[in-house]
Amino acid sequence: MLTGLTFRLATPEDLPEIISMLADDKLGAAREKKGLSVKYLQAFEKIQQDPNQELTIAELNGDKVATFQLTFIQYLTYEGGLRAQVEAVRTHSAYRGQGIGTRVFEYAINRAIEKGCHLIQLTSDKKRPDAIRFYEKLGFRCTHEGMKLKLS
Structure with missing residues (x-):
């Protein structure tokens, strides 16, 4: 049982540890920059100001152990339905394998339900078979074929 695991919205002071978690694997290390750049600060400011974005930190007994971002997307299909997109999910490498990831998703799913979403979705790089x-x-299924076009 993970007593002491709490969730809260991230603050600017959390950014160095969030960036460190994002860069703490082979794929993340290739795309993230170490340190707190102006681009990270600008992105955080936009996320923080958007009521449809939640950048969340999970803490275990005061240690930052996981992070994820939820985006709430309003659209016309499903009679004007709302869906949640979960991205940038990371558990600190020192805390993996302890059930934190499961608790992160329980929290994210409950947040989506609270907001009135009928669906929660995510993408995962095919190079992450364990993820x-x-x-x-957790119950996620590959129901659609995702496609991306890299622009830069």
Whole structure:
């Protein structure tokens, strides 16, 4: 049981640890920059000002152990439905394998329900087979074929 695990919205003071978690694997290390750049600060400011964005920190007994971002997307289909997109999910490498990821998703799913979403979705790089298996274990299914076009 993970007693002491709490969730809260991130603050600017959390950014160095969030960036560190994002960069703490092979794929993240190739795309993230170490340190707190102006671009990270500008992005955080935009996220913080947007009521449809939540950048969340999970803490265990005061240690920052996980992070994720929820985006609430309003659209016309499903009779004007609302969906949640979960991205940038990371558990600190020192805390993996302890059930924190499961608790993170329980929290994210409950937030989506509270906001009135009918669906929660995510993408995962195909180079992360362990993450994909984890998401499938939680009940996520590959129901659509995702496509991306890299612009820069």
